Amino acid sequence: MKILVSACLMGQNCKYNGGNNYNKKIEEISKRHEVITVCPEVIGGMTTPRRSCEIVNGEVINFDGESKDREFRLGAERCLQIARMNQIDLAILQSRSPSCGVNQIYDGTFTKTLIPGSGVFASLLKENGFKVVDLEDLDKEQL
Ligand code: SF4
Numbered sequence: 001m002k003i004l005v006s007a008c009l010m011g012q013n014c015k016y017n018g019g020n021n022y023n024k025k026i027e028e029i030s031k032r033h034e035v036i037t038v039c040p041e042v043i044g045g046m047t048t049p050r051r052s053c054e055i056v057n058g059e060v061i062n063f064d065g066e067s068k069d070r071e072f073r074l075g076a077e078r079c080l081q082i083a084r085m086n087q088i089d090l091a092i093l094q095s096r097s098p099s100c101g102v103n104q105i106y107d108g109t110f111t112k113t114l115i116p117g118s119g120v121f122a123s124l125l126k127e128n129g130f131k132v133v134d135l136e137d138l139d140k141e142q143l
Contacts, residue, residue: 001143003029004083006094007037009135014039018049021094023135029092029143036086040099040121044075053098056108060098060120063110072099076121083130090141091132093122102134 008015010030011022029035042048051062053072060072076099083091093100101119106112118126125132133141 001033001089002036002086003033003143004036004038004079004086004088004091005030006092006097006100006135007039007042009092009094010035010037012037012039014042014048016041016048016050016052021135025138026092026135033143036082036088038079038082040075040079041072042075043078044071044073046071046075052110054106054108054110055098055117055120061108072120075099076124079121080124080128083125084128088130091122091125091130092138093119093132093134095134095136102132103136 008021009023009026011020013020051064053060053062053068060069062068093102096104097119099119099121102122104114105117105119107115122132
């Protein structure tokens with residue numbers, strides 16, 4: 001299987017705070033499958049570290065109130081192309097991210113309030129017919 005994975009899950013320090021979301025299960029999966037890592041925010045031109053972002057009325061805004069929508073959507077488009085070129089079978093993405101979250105995102109108030117919804121990249125993959133799995137649902141997959 002070819003699996004696209006949020007780069008931070010493989011230990012890359014591309015999180016907004018300069019850290020990562022290393023996950024041992026993802027590393028194990030990478031030994032059995034071909035894994036392609038992407039960070040749509042970095043690929044879209046965001047620096048690391050960066051201010052946290054949330055989706056406010058459909059637009060990506062950072063903690064300082066600046067729009068980062070262009071960068072997020074550019075990164076998502078570029079990563080969609082990577083998914084297409086590699087003909088991935090599946091994407092496994094980090095939970096709750098304004099780019100990668102599949103099941104839930106923060107509500108745009110920067111108060112750590114979660115709502116149902118998907119990040120920009122996860123939405124784009126789904127709209128284009130890719131199977132997208134949130135990290136928190138990984139145990140439901142036979143991989
Ligand atoms: S955009 Fe995705 S891959 Fe990049 S740090 Fe955020 S959750 Fe990880």
